[in-house]
Amino acid sequence: MTEVLWWFFxxxxxxxxxxxxxxRSVIHSAIFLIGSLAGVGAMYxxxxxxxxxxxxxxxxxxxxTVLILLALMLTRADVTGIPEKLNGPQAPFAALVGAGLMxxxxxxxxxxxxxxxxxxxxxxxxxxxxxxxxxxxxxxxxVIASVLLLVALVGAIILARQEEGE
Amino acid sequence: MGAEQAWLLAAVPAGMFxxxxxxxxxxxxKGDFLGVLAIGTSFVLFFFVLHNFLNAGEANWPMTRDxxxxxxxxxxxxxxxxxxxxxxxxxxxxxxxxxxxxxxxIGYMKGEPRYWWFFAVLQLFAASMLMLVMAxxxxxxxxxWELVGACSFLLIGFYxxxxxxxEAAKKAFITTRVGDVGLLIGIILLHKATGxxxxxxxxxxxxxxxxxxxxxxVSMCFVFLGAMxxxxxxxxxxxxxxxxxxxxxxxxxxxxxxxxxxxxxxxARMLPVFEVxxxxxxxxxxxxxxxxxxxxxxxxxxxxxxxxxxxxxxGQLGFMFVxxxxxxxxxxxxxxxxxxxxxxxxFLGSGSVIAATHHNQEMDKLGGLWKKxxxxxxxxxxxxxxxxxxxxxxxxxxxxxxxxxxxxxSGGWVTIVLGFAAIMTAFYTTRLFIRTFLGKPLDxxxxxxxxxxxxxxxxxxxxxxxxxxxxxxxxxxxxxxALGFPGGFTEFVFLEEPERxxxxxxxxxxxxxxxxxxIYFSSWMYWGGSLVRSTRLAEFQPRIYEMLQRKFYFxxxxxxxxxxxxxxxxxxxxxxxxxVVNDTGVDGSAQMTGYSxxxxxxxxxxxxxNYAMGIALGVVVLAAAGLVVRG
Amino acid sequence: xxxxxxxxxxxxxxxxxxxxxxxxxxxxxLILMSVELMLNAVSLNFVAFAAYLDPTRITGAIFAVxxxxxxxxxxxxxxxxxxxxxxNRATANVDEAASLKW
Numbered sequence: 003m004t005e006v007l008w009w010f011f012x013x014x015x016x017x018x019x020x021x022x023x024x025x026r027s028v029i030h031s032a033i034f035l036i037g038s039l040a041g042v043g044a045m046y047x048x049x050x051x052x053x054x055x056x057x058x059x060x061x062x063x064x065x066x067t068v069l070i071l072l073a074l075m076l077t078r079a080d081v082t083g084i085p086e087k088l089n090g091p092q093a094p095f096a097a098l099v100g101a102g103l104m105x106x107x108x109x110x111x112x113x114x115x116x117x118x119x120x121x122x123x124x125x126x127x128x129x130x131x132x133x134x135x136x137x138x139x140x141x142x143x144x145v146i147a148s149v150l151l152l153v154a155l156v157g158a159i160i161l162a163r164q165e166e167g168e
Numbered sequence: 169m170g171a172e173q174a175w176l177l178a179a180v181p182a183g184m185f186x187x188x189x190x191x192x193x194x195x196x197x198k199g200d201f202l203g204v205l206a207i208g209t210s211f212v213l214f215f216f217v218l219h220n221f222l223n224a225g226e227a228n229w230p231m232t233r234d235x236x237x238x239x240x241x242x243x244x245x246x247x248x249x250x251x252x253x254x255x256x257x258x259x260x261x262x263x264x265x266x267x268x269x270x271x272x273x274i275g276y277m278k279g280e281p282r283y284w285w286f287f288a289v290l291q292l293f294a295a296s297m298l299m300l301v302m303a304x305x306x307x308x309x310x311x312x313w314e315l316v317g318a319c320s321f322l323l324i325g326f327y328x329x330x331x332x333x334x335e336a337a338k339k340a341f342i343t344t345r346v347g348d349v350g351l352l353i354g355i356i357l358l359h360k361a362t363g364x365x366x367x368x369x370x371x372x373x374x375x376x377x378x379x380x381x382x383x384x385x386v387s388m389c390f391v392f393l394g395a396m397x398x399x400x401x402x403x404x405x406x407x408x409x410x411x412x413x414x415x416x417x418x419x420x421x422x423x424x425x426x427x428x429x430x431x432x433x434x435x436a437r438m439l440p441v442f443e444v445x446x447x448x449x450x451x452x453x454x455x456x457x458x459x460x461x462x463x464x465x466x467x468x469x470x471x472x473x474x475x476x477x478x479x480x481x482x483g484q485l486g487f488m489f490v491x492x493x494x495x496x497x498x499x500x501x502x503x504x505x506x507x508x509x510x511x512x513x514x515f516l517g518s519g520s521v522i523a524a525t526h527h528n529q530e531m532d533k534l535g536g537l538w539k540k541x542x543x544x545x546x547x548x549x550x551x552x553x554x555x556x557x558x559x560x561x562x563x564x565x566x567x568x569x570x571x572x573x574x575x576x577x578s579g580g581w582v583t584i585v586l587g588f589a590a591i592m593t594a595f596y597t598t599r600l601f602i603r604t605f606l607g608k609p610l611d612x613x614x615x616x617x618x619x620x621x622x623x624x625x626x627x628x629x630x631x632x633x634x635x636x637x638x639x640x641x642x643x644x645x646x647x648x649x650a651l652g653f654p655g656g657f658t659e660f661v662f663l664e665e666p667e668r669x670x671x672x673x674x675x676x677x678x679x680x681x682x683x684x685x686x687i688y689f690s691s692w693m694y695w696g697g698s699l700v701r702s703t704r705l706a707e708f709q710p711r712i713y714e715m716l717q718r719k720f721y722f723x724x725x726x727x728x729x730x731x732x733x734x735x736x737x738x739x740x741x742x743x744x745x746x747x748v749v750n751d752t753g754v755d756g757s758a759q760m761t762g763y764s765x766x767x768x769x770x771x772x773x774x775x776x777x778n779y780a781m782g783i784a785l786g787v788v789v790l791a792a793a794g795l796v797v798r799g
Numbered sequence: 800x801x802x803x804x805x806x807x808x809x810x811x812x813x814x815x816x817x818x819x820x821x822x823x824x825x826x827x828x829l830i831l832m833s834v835e836l837m838l839n840a841v842s843l844n845f846v847a848f849a850a851y852l853d854p855t856r857i858t859g860a861i862f863a864v865x866x867x868x869x870x871x872x873x874x875x876x877x878x879x880x881x882x883x884x885x886x887n888r889a890t891a892n893v894d895e896a897a898s899l900k901w
Contacts, residue, residue, distance in 0.1 A: 008801050012809050019813050019836055023820035028829060035832050038813070042839050045806070049850040051860050061867055066835065066874050073828050073878040077891040089823050090777050090894060096822030099781070102788045104815035106795065111807035118852045125800065125850050127857055135861050147868045154872035161879035774900035776893045781822050 008048055015041035026088065028074050036067050050125045053132050174217050174251050174302055175233075177210045177259060182295035185288050192284030203287035204270045207294055211263040221256055222652050230255070230368070232304055250304035250368065253660055254436055257501050258301035261508045262426050264635070266294045268628035269421040272516050275625035276417055276523055286326060286415070293319035297426050301433060305365040306355045309434070313351065313398070316427045317344050323422065324414040336410035343407040347397015351434075354390030361387070367437060374441040381446060388445045391438065392452065399431030400482045401489065402459045406722050408482055412474040416519030419474060424481050424515050425508035432488045432504055436497040443495065453493030453577065457585055459486030462720060464592035468599075469716035471530055473518045476600050480555065481511055483593060487570055490586055496573035502657050503566035506639055510554035510563055513632035517548040520621040520629065521604065538605040540618045543626045545605045547633040552601045554636045556594035557683040559676075562640030568679045569643070587682055594686025602691065806847035813840035827881045827891045831874060838870045 018041060021034030039062040046055035136144060184206035192199040224231060234248020270290060277286055293316060300312035325337030359365055361383060362373045373379060379387075395401075400408040411423050422428070435442065435452065442448045460483045467479035484507050491500035524541060525534065538545040554563035567590060574582040620626070641647050643657045653660050715721070813836055820833025842863040849859025885891050 005801060008805070012805070015809065016812055016816075019816040022832055022836060023816055023824065028826060031829055031832060035835065038836060039839060042813075042843055045809075045843055046846060048800070049806075049846055051846055051850065051857070054846060054860055054863055057864065057867055061871050062835070062839075066871055069874060069878055070828060070832060073881060076882055077826075077828060077885040088825055088829065090825045092777060092781055093823035096781065096784075096819050099784050099788055099822060100815045100819035102792070103784070103818055104811055106788065106791045107811035107814065108808050109795070111811060112804055116803060116852060125854065127850055127854060127860070131855075131857060132860060135857065136864065140861050143865060147865055150869065151872050154876050158875045158879040161876070162882050772900065774897035776896065777822060784818055784822060 004048070011041050011044045011048075015045070028088070029071075032067060032071050032074060035070070036063055039063055039067070050127045051132065053129050174255075174259070175249050175299075177213050177217065177263070178295045178298040178302070180209045180213070180295075181206045181291040181298070185292040185295060188284055188288035188291060192288055195284070198284035198287070200270075200274050200283070200287050203291055204267070204274070206291055207263065207267045207270050210294065210298070211267045214259050214263045217251070217259065218256060219652075221251060222654075232368075234304060245307070245365070246305070247308050248304045249302040251302055254433065254497070254501060255301050257505055258433060259298065261505050262294065262297050262301070265421055265425040265508055265512045265632075266290070266297075268512065268516070268632055269417045272420075272519070272625050272628045273415075273417040275622050276519050277415060280415070282326070286323075289319055289322050290417075290421070293323070293422060293427070297430070300430060304367060306358070306367060306370070307365045309367075310352065310355060313394070313430060314348065316422075316430060317341060317348065317398070320344075320411070320422050320427055323418040324411045326414055326418070330413070333413040336407075336413040340407040340411050343404050344397045347394045347404055350390040350392075350397070351394025354387045354392075354394065357383070357387035357390065371438070371440045374444045377444070379444075384441070384445045385447060388438075388442055388448050389451070392435065392442075392448070392455075395431030395435050396455060397431070398434075399428050399485045399489070401431070401455050401486065402462050403722065405459060405463065405482045406719075406726060409475050409478040409719070412472070412478050416474065416515060416522060419478070420512045420515035420519065423478065424511040428481065428485060429488070429504050429508070432485060432492065432500060435489065435492050436500055439492060439495075439497050442492075449493050449495065451493075453490050453582060456486040456489030456491075456493060457582065457589075459483065460490065460586065460589040461486075461592075464589050464596070465716055466719050467596040468592065469713060473521070473530075473534075473600060473604060474515075476596060477511070477514055477518060480593065480596065481507075483589065484511070484555075487567065487586070487589070490582065491570040491573050494570075494573040494576045494582070496570070496576075498657065498660075499566070499569035499573045502569055502643065505657075506554065506562035506566040506636070509632055509639055510551040510561075510636035513547060513551040513629060513636050514555065516625070516629055516632065517544050517551060520544040520625050521548075523625070524618045524621055534604045536606065536615060537618060540615070541605075541620045543620055544629065547626075547629040548605065549601060550633040551636055552597045556597045556687060557590060557679055558687075559680055560637075560640065562636050562638070564679065564683070565640035565643050568676055571679055572675050587678070590679065590682045591686040591689075594683045595690045598687045598690035803847060803851045806843065810840040810844040810847070813837075813843070825892045825894055827884065827893055828878070830893065831877050831881070835870065835874065838866060842866045 015038055018034045018037035022031050022038060025031040025034060039058065043055045043058035043063070046052070046058055184202060188195075188199050188202060195202065221231065230250045230252030232248060232250040234246045237245040237247040239245075270287070273286065273290070277283055280286070296312045296315035296319060300309055300316060303309040303312060321337050321341045324340055325334050327333045328337075355365070358370055358379075361379045362370050364370065374384065397404045400406075408423055408428065412419055414423075442452065463479040463483040463486065467476050467483065470476045470479060484503070488500040488503050488507075491497075491503060521534070521537065521541065521544060524544075525537075550561065554561040557564045557567040571583060571586060571590070574580075574586055577583075642651065642653075648654070648657060648660060718724075817833045817835075817837035817840060820836060821830050824830050824833065845859035845862045845866070847859075849857040849862075853859065881891055884896065888895060
C-alpha cells in the first residue's frame with residue numbers, strides 16, 4: 003500500500019518539475035514549483051525524517067515560493083499583455099545535455115552496489131537523533147549557518163533598497 | 169740544490185714576468201736588466217741542477233718530484249716534474265740561448281715601443297718552455313705547450329701596428345691550434361686507455377703491450393699531429409716563415425732554438441710509445457724527410473734573409489724527425505742542441521745586419537758587408553759552416569749522426585734522400601752568406617750607412633759562435649767523461665741501449681763531401697757578387713722558379729680551402745637560422761598564438777547562458793569519459 | 800518499502816530537469832527556480848542515502864538541513880540582485896546582459 007503511495011508522489015514530483023520548466027507563464031512555473039517541493043517533502047516523510055519534511059514545507063513552501071512570487075511580480079516586463087518567449091536560444095541543446103546527464107546519473111546509480119541493506123525495509127529515524135546531531139555534533143556549523151542567514155538578510159536589504167530619487 | 173728543485177728554473181722567470189708586466193714601464197731602463205737577471209739566474213741554477221743530477225748516478229734517473237693536484241671521486245691527478253737526460257739537455261739549450269737573446273735584445277730593441285713588455289713576455293716564454301720540458305705528465309705538458317704558443321703569438325704580433333704582423337700571429341696560432349687539438353685528443357685517448365697522464369706510466373704500459381694496437385696507432389697519430397703543428401712540419405709549415413714578422417731576437421729564440429723543437433722534444437720523450445705503435449716510425453721518418461726536401465727547395469729561391477733561415481729551420485727540424493723515426497733520439501737531441509746554437513747565432517747575426525742596415529732584410533739590397541761588419545760577418549760564417557755541416561764544427565757531428573741513423577731503413581733510400589737535402593742545405597746557406605756579406609754591394613746607399621753593431625749585440629754572437637764551433641765535440645766519450653758526464657753525448661742521452669760512439673769513416677767522409685759539393689756549387693753560382701749565372705738559371709725554367717718562390721703554393725691552397733669550406737658552411741648555417749629558426753620558430757609561433765587567439769575569442773560571447781551551457785556540457789563529457797575509462 | 804535505487808533515480812530525474820531549466824529559460828527568476836529544483840534533488844539524494852545506509856548517524860539528513868538553509872539565503876540574495884538588474888535595464892532576461900563580449 004505504501005508503495006503505491008510512493009509511486010503516486012514520485013509521479014507528482016516529476017510532473018510538477020516538468021511543469022516548472024515548460025510552462026508558458028512564469029506564474030504557472032512558480033505554482034508548479036510549489037507542487038514539486040511539496041512532493042519532495044512527502045518523500046521525506048516516507049524516509050521517516052519527519053522533521054525534515056516539516057522544514058521543507060515551511061521554508062520552501064512558505065518562504066521561498068513567496069519570495070519568488072514577489073520577485074516575479076516586481077519584474078514583470080510584459081505589461082502590454084503579449085506573452086514573451088520564455089525559452090532561450092539554446093533550449094534544444096539544453097534538452098540534449100539534460101537527457102545525457104540523466105542517463106549518466108541513472109546508469110551510475112543503478113549500476114553501483116551500495117554497501118548495506120538497500121532492498122527496502124522498515125526505516126525508523128527518531129527525531130531525537132536529528133536534534134542530537136544537529137546541536138551537539140554539528141553545533142558550530144549550525145551557528146555559522148545562522149550568521150550566514152544574517153549576512154544574506156543584510157545583503158539583500160542593501161542590494162534591493164531604493165536610493166533617493168529612484 | 170737538487171734536481172727536485174728544478175722547478176725553480178721556471179719559477180724565477182715566471183715571477184719576473186709578473187714583475188715586468190705590472191711594473192716594467194716604470195722601472196729604470198724599463199727593466200731590461202731584470203730580464204737578463206732572471207734568465208741569468210736560471211742559467212746558473214742549471215749548472216747546480218746538472219751537477220746534482222750527475223752526482224746522483226744513473227740508477228736514480230729520472231729524478232722526480234710531484235704533488236697531489238686534485239682528487240675528484242675516482243680521478244686522482246698528480247702533477248710534478250721529472251728530470252732525465254733529455255730534460256737536462258733541454259735545460260742547457262733553453263737557458264743558454266734565452267740568456268744570449270735577452271742580452272742581444274737590449275741592443276736590438278733599443279727605442280722600440282713597449283720595450284718593457286718585450287722582456288716580460290720573453291721571461292714568460294722561458295718559464296713556460298722550461299716547464300714544458302720538465303713536466304712529468306701530459307696534462308702539465310699540454311698546459312705549457314699552450315703557454316708557449318701564446319707567447320709566440322704575443323711576440324710575433326709584437327709590432328701589432330703592422331697588419332702583416334697581426335696576420336702572421338693569427339696564422340701561427342691557428343695553424344698550431346690544429347695540431348694542438350690533435351695533441352689533446354691524443355692525450356685524452358691515452359688517458360682513457362691507461363688511466364693516467366703520467367708519461368712514465370704510459371710508456372711502461374705501452375711497452376707491456378697493455379694498449380690495443382690500432383687504438384695506440386690512432387692515439388699516437390693524434391699526438392704526432394701536435395708535434396707536427398708546433399714544429400712546423402709539412403703540411404703545417406706555413407706559419408713559421410710568416411712568423412718572421414716578429415722581432416729578430418724572437419725568431420732566434422722561439423722559432424729556431426726552443427719552441428719549435430717542442431715537437432721534437434715531445435716525440436723524443438714519447439718515442440718508446442711510438443716504437444710500439446706499428447707504422448708510426450715510418451710515418452715520422454717520411455714526414456721529416458718530406459719536410460727537409462720541400463723546405464730545402466723553397467729556401468733556394470727566397471731573397472729575404474730571415475725567410476731563408478726560417479725555411480732552413482723547418483728543414484733541420486725535419487732532419488731531427490728523421491732521426492727520431494730511425495729510432496735515434498740521441499742523434500735527434502744532439503742535432504737539436506747544435507742546431508739551437510748555430511741557428512740562434514745565424515738569426516742574431518742577421519738581426520745584427522738588419523739593425524745595422526736600418527731594417528732592410530732583402531738580399532737584393534745587401535752585399536759586401538764583410539768589410540763593414542767584421543764581427544758579425546765572422547760569426548755568421550761560423551754559423552753558416554756549422555749549418556752546412558763542415559768538419560769540425562758542431563753541425564757536422566750531429567748531421568753525421570743522423571745520417572748514420574738512417575741506415576736502419578733497408579735499401580738506403582732514406583740516406584740518399586736526406587743526403588740530397590743536406591746538399592741543398594749547404595747550397596742555400598752559402599748562397600745566403602755570399603749574397604749578404606761578399607761581393608759588391610747592391611745598394612750603395614744602404615751600404616754607406618752600415619756599421620758594426622755595439623758590444624751588447626756582438627758579445628752574444630761571439631759566445632754562440634764558440635758554442636757552434638766546439639759543442640759538437642761532446643759526442644766523444646773522452647770529452648764527455650772529462651766534463652763529468654758518464655760518457656759521450658749519445659751515450660748519455662740514449663735511454664735504453666747506450667752505444668759507444670764510434671766514427672763510421674765512410675759515412676763521415678761522405679757527409680763532408682756532401683757539404684763541400686753544396687758549397688762549391690753555390691759559390692760557382694754566386695761568387696763575385698754577380699747574379700748572372702743564377703738569373704740565367706731562373707730564366708731557364710721560369711715556372712719552376714716561380715713555384716719555388718711561391719713556396720709550392722701552400723698558402724694559396726690553404727686560403728682557398730678555408731674560403732670555400734668555411735664560407736660554404738656558413739651559408740648553410742645562415743639559411744637555417746633565417747628560415748627555420750627565425751621564420752618558422754620565432755615568427756611562426758608568434759603568428760600561431762595570434763591566430764589561435766583570433767579563433768578562440770568567439771568563445772567569449774558575454775552571454776551567461778552560454779557559459780552555463782559550457783559548465784554543464786563539461787560535466788557531462790567528463791562524467792561520460794570517466795565512465796568509459798572505468799569500464 | 801521501495802529500494803534505495805528508486806530514490807536515486809527520482810533524484811536524478813529531477814536534477815536533470817533542473818539542469819535543462821537553467822540552460823533553457825530566459826528569465827532570471829525562472830533560472831533560479833530551476834536551481835531550487837536541483838538543490839532539492841540533491842537534498843533528497845543525501846537523505847535517502849542517510850536513511851538507508853547510515854541510519855545511526857543520519858549525517859545526510861543534517862546535510863540536507865544545511866542545504867535548505869543555504870538555499871533559502873541564496874534565493875533571497877539572488878532575487879535582490881535580479882530586482883536590481885531589472886531596475887537598471889527594465890528587463891530580467893539574462894540574454895540581454897552580454898556586455899563582456901569580445
